Amino acid sequence: MSGNGKSWGIRLRWRVAPFRRSLVRLQALAFSTGVHPSPVNQASSLLPANDVSSFLCFPSPDKLLNLGAKRTLLIEQQVDMADAGKTAEAFLKISSVYKEEAEVKRAVLESIDAVLRKAFSHPSFQAYSFISALLVLLGLIKSEEKVKPVCVVPGHLLALDHAVRQDYFPREHIAVLNAFMSRTSQALESCTSAKSSLKSTLDQLGNEC
16 A cells, blocks of 8 residues: 555656646746736736826826826726815816826816716715815915915916816806906916906806806
């Protein structure tokens, strides 16, 4: 019996050895071609989310473009659409990198369209709270919570000019925005042209209502 057992052990090791060698070769091939085991793939799948977080914390045109073709989906996943304040913050961060350069402009407008369209269609989203938060962040009204306004740049107003034209934007809030754009505001002094364009759009939309 012991002899037979030893014989079976030798034959089993002889059969397993080629399998092990094949497995080693497959693993080596996988790493050489960039196809890694699942733990590495799982880590890689987290990179886009990290990239979006980096963009939203420190926005720049390059960071937005580097998010690639799925940027709108990635941004949607990072923004809490049920929170009007956070949605307003996201809108201003995205629009802050607005440029007339075609690729950047398209990326910005597509991103804000995706965020706002989804937000305004969310059942628990409060559009009025979004408008209020936006006006506070733009420095046009004061907040009891001492929210620090952003440094307004033309892109904020130009992106808003685009957004109010879209079918997802509630028409009942046009008059409110128009009222604040009609006022003289120190916060918007550096954005005279963009403010004028937005005001013209709001006037036109107001007449259509």
